[in-house]
Amino acid sequence: MNRAGALGRRIGAPVVFGVAFLLGWQAFVDVRHIPGYLLPSPSAIGTQLSENLADVVSATAASGTNALVGLVAGVLLAVGVAVIAARAPFIEQLLSPLATAVSAMPIVALAPVLATMFSATSDLPRRIVVVIVVFFPVFVNTVRGLTRIDPVHAELMRSYAAGSWDLTRVVRLPGAVPYLFTGVRVASSLAVISAVVAEYFGGLQNGLGSRITSAASNTAYARAWAYVVAAILLGLLFYLAALGAERAATRGRAVRH
Amino acid sequence: MPDADDVAPSTPAVLLRAAGKTFNPGRPSAVTALTDIELTIAPGEFVSLIGPSGCGKSTLMRLVADLEQPTEGTVEVFGKTPHQARLDQDYGIAFQHAGLLPWRTVQANVELPLELHGIGRADRRARAGELLAMVGLAEFGGHRPDQLSGGMQQRVAIARALAERPRLLLMDEPFGALDEMTRERMQAELVALCQQTGCAVIFVTHSIPEAVYLSHRVAVMSPRPGRISHLIGVDLAERNEDLREDPGFFAAVTAVREALRGHDVQLPPRGVEVR
Numbered sequence: 001m002n003r004a005g006a007l008g009r010r011i012g013a014p015v016v017f018g019v020a021f022l023l024g025w026q027a028f029v030d031v032r033h034i035p036g037y038l039l040p041s042p043s044a045i046g047t048q049l050s051e052n053l054a055d056v057v058s059a060t061a062a063s064g065t066n067a068l069v070g071l072v073a074g075v076l077l078a079v080g081v082a083v084i085a086a087r088a089p090f091i092e093q094l095l096s097p098l099a100t101a102v103s104a105m106p107i108v109a110l111a112p113v114l115a116t117m118f119s120a121t122s123d124l125p126r127r128i129v130v131v132i133v134v135f136f137p138v139f140v141n142t143v144r145g146l147t148r149i150d151p152v153h154a155e156l157m158r159s160y161a162a163g164s165w166d167l168t169r170v171v172r173l174p175g176a177v178p179y180l181f182t183g184v185r186v187a188s189s190l191a192v193i194s195a196v197v198a199e200y201f202g203g204l205q206n207g208l209g210s211r212i213t214s215a216a217s218n219t220a221y222a223r224a225w226a227y228v229v230a231a232i233l234l235g236l237l238f239y240l241a242a243l244g245a246e247r248a249a250t251r252g253r254a255v256r257h
Numbered sequence: 258m259p260d261a262d263d264v265a266p267s268t269p270a271v272l273l274r275a276a277g278k279t280f281n282p283g284r285p286s287a288v289t290a291l292t293d294i295e296l297t298i299a300p301g302e303f304v305s306l307i308g309p310s311g312c313g314k315s316t317l318m319r320l321v322a323d324l325e326q327p328t329e330g331t332v333e334v335f336g337k338t339p340h341q342a343r344l345d346q347d348y349g350i351a352f353q354h355a356g357l358l359p360w361r362t363v364q365a366n367v368e369l370p371l372e373l374h375g376i377g378r379a380d381r382r383a384r385a386g387e388l389l390a391m392v393g394l395a396e397f398g399g400h401r402p403d404q405l406s407g408g409m410q411q412r413v414a415i416a417r418a419l420a421e422r423p424r425l426l427l428m429d430e431p432f433g434a435l436d437e438m439t440r441e442r443m444q445a446e447l448v449a450l451c452q453q454t455g456c457a458v459i460f461v462t463h464s465i466p467e468a469v470y471l472s473h474r475v476a477v478m479s480p481r482p483g484r485i486s487h488l489i490g491v492d493l494a495e496r497n498e499d500l501r502e503d504p505g506f507f508a509a510v511t512a513v514r515e516a517l518r519g520h521d522v523q524l525p526p527r528g529v530e531v532r
Contacts, residue, residue, distance in 0.1 A: 152356030155324055159350045160373050161343055170369070174360045 040222035048226040055211070060230045063207035066123050067195035067238065070130020074191070075184055077131065078138035082176075083168060085139075086146035096143070103136035107194055111201040126198040126207075133194040138183035145179025146172045181246035188242035192235040208234070268336035270425050270457035271298040271321055276330035277482075278316055289482035290316045294330065296476060296485060300424060303451060303458045305468035305475045307513065313483025314461045315429050321459060322350055322427050334425065346374065348425040349418030349456075353433045355410035357402040357417075363389070364398035367417045374421070388416040391450065408439040415447070419454060426451070426458045433463065441501070444470055448496045465517070469509045470496060477516040487516040 022042045028034070029041035036044060049056060081099075085092040107129055114125035146168075153171045162170070199209025208231045215224035276294040281287045291313040298304050306314035319325040320332050323339035334342035342348060349370075357366045367385040376384070389395050392412040394405075402410055411431055418426060432440045444467060451458055462468050468475045469491055477487040491509045493500060500506050 150354075150356065152352050152354050153358065155352070156350070156356055157373075158324060159322060159343060159348070160370050161346065162373050166373055170373070171358065174358065177360070 037219055037221050040225055044222040045225040045229060048220075048223045049229060052223065052226060056226060056230050059206065059208045059211045059227065060234055062123075062204075063192070063195050063199070063209065063231070064234050064237075066126045066198075066207065067130055067191040067234070069123075070127040070195060071134050071184075071187060071191040071238070073127070074131040074134030074187065075138050075180075078135045078183070079142055079180065081135075082139050082142035082146055083173070085143050086172060087164065087168070092143060092147070096140075099136055099139050102132060105132065107133070107197050108201070111198045115201060115203045121204060123204060125203060126195055129198040130191050130194050133190050134187040137186040137190070138180065141179045141183030141186075142176055145176030148179075149175055178246070178250045181242070181249045185239065185242040185246050188238040189235050192231065192238050196231050267300060269297045269333075270300045270302065270335060271296065271459065272331075272333040272336075273297075273317075273320070274331045274333075276317075276320060276327045276332050278313070278320060278325060279328045282328055291320070291327075292329075292482040292484050294485060296488075298457055298459065300457055301451075301455050302474070303460065303472045305460045305462055305472040306478060307462055307465065307468045307475055308478030308483075308517065309480055310463075311483070312478040312480040314478050316483065317478075318427050318429055318459050318461050321425075322348060342425075346370070346421050347423060348427050349421065349423035350427045351411075351414045351418045351429070351431045353430040355402070355407075355414040357410055357413055359402055361402075362398065363394065363400050363402060363405065363413050366402065366413055367420055369417065370420045384420060385416075388419060389413075391419075391453070392416045392446065406439075408435050408443060411435065411443065412446070415450070419450070419456075422454070424456050426456050428458065429461045430463065431460075432467065440464075440467070445496070447471065465510050465513050466501070466506075469493075469506060469513060470500065475509075475513050477513060479519065486519070489513055489516060 026042050029039060034041075081095060085095045110132065111125065111129055114128050118124045118128075149171055153175075154167070157167045157171060160166075196207065196209040196212075199207045200213055204210070205214070208227050211227045212224050212231075215221070215227065273294045273296045276291065277289065278291040279287055279289045294317060296304070296317075306317055308314050316325060320327050321334060321339055323343040332339050335347055337345070337347070357363075358369070361369070364382070364385050367388055368381040371381045371384060386395070386398065389398055392415060394409060394412055394416070397405065397409065397413075402413065405413065411434075415428075415431065418428075432443050435443065448471060458471075460468070460471055472491055475489045475491060476485045477489060478484065479486040489509070489512055493503065493505050493509065
């Protein structure tokens with residue numbers, strides 16, 4: 001009963017706030033006669049959303065696929081490199097600055113270069129952008145998880161005359177899982193943002209980013225906003241999926257700090 | 258303790274000759290943790306190491322476990338180097354922290370050493386079941402370690418240490434974090450386990466009654482540099498709960514306490530001999 005009440009408050013309060021915010025926005029636009037090119041009203045955005053629904057869905061699917069493929073590839077790459085980095089402090093010291101440098105690379109610069117390097121008619125450049133963006137948070141968190149091991153576990157494995165691969169397989173990797181999923185959770189929203197933003201710089205015209213730019217250049221701002229709403233929902237979906245995966249992976253274990 | 262004539266004339270379980278350990282040798286930060294350690298432990302013998310913090314008792318156990326290397330003298334485990342004994346899995350080990358892997362079930366934790374050494378799934382399962390029954394946790398195989406109390410976790414750790422039927426058990430304050438009641442019950446269980454398995458034990462502890470209750474001999478250590486100051490034989494009747502109220506038990510406790518205070522233990526009371 002109490003728990004249901006708490007859950008209701010947790011979901012109810014943001015919903016009430018969100019609805020109030022939208023009503024306030026609508027009233028502000030109507031009462032002050034704000035022109036649509038400055039700030040479209042929520043009802044105008046909603047109309048555009050329902051009129052273009054089929055296209056919104058296909059554009060969301062295109063961007064979502066790029067984000068998902070990039071996320072999965074980026075996570076696999078980050079975990080693989082993290083396992084190598086965790087084997088020797090020397091390798092980690094070698095790789096971490098490189099990973100930091102790559103993460104500091106702006107998408108604005110990266111996307112056009114990749115679009116030129118690879119075919120502009122392929123989704124590959126965008127997926128590579130996502131991989132690069134996803135790599136860093138997952139890598140950093142996974143390395144932290146892999147290198148933070150309980151000294152008792154290390155000594156125990158030594159007493160078993162276990163090799164370094166056994167130590168990685170039996171102790172390091174399972175111990176790093178909660179850290180890995182924290183990285184994935186951070187990376188999940190970044191994956192959607194970078195997949196959408198990467199579309200701003202030319203190439204295929206199939207995703208949310210290209211729809212937003214083309215609607216905006218036609219001064220169809222309400223339509224542009226409809227695609228922004230889809231991008232927000234897609235980002236939320238990724239985040240909630242990652243959060244669910246994190247919860248499932250860390251269930252039943254004491255949190256280590 | 259086993260009388261001289263029921264100890265097989267075989268190689269001792271553990272032999273330390275003039276063994277010593279200096280950390281950071283040759284540097285200004287050099288610390289001599291242990292010096293001139295002479296200790297022979299017979300197969301099946303239970304020896305406790307007791308002494309104040311910093312006397313090197315854990316280091317001594319770690320030399321035997323090949324977790325540290327001696328800087329002087331020799332250490333042998335069943336006539337082999339500690340390194341070889343570790344590779345041959347001649348000892349089982351338990352620490353103050355149970356050190357169970359939190360993402361594995363209790364059963365999978367006990368199976369861990371067997372799994373690492375290539376024992377088949379069915380054999381592993383059977384052995385783990387047997388061990389969990391032995392430590393009284395037969396119904397808890399499917400639980401996660403954090404669902405168990407501290408004492409139960411420590412019992413799982415002891416079951417894990419016994420998984421490969423070692424002839425030597427190394428225990429570093431395994432009951433140190435437990436409450437007094439649990440601790441006494443665990444001590445009684447450990448005595449029974451050792452009688453069942455016949456393995457020799459090196460048991461590091463801070464507790465005088467614990468050392469006396471468990472051991473055939475108590476090695477009293479003194480710090481800076483760590484060395485064995487007294488070896489006190491505890492020759493008591495069968496170890497059970499009544500023993501804790503026995504005058505012989507108190508006499509042995511007194512002898513160990515005197516030794517820890519640095520007094521020479523004179524006129525050993527009945528049931529206690531100082532070597």
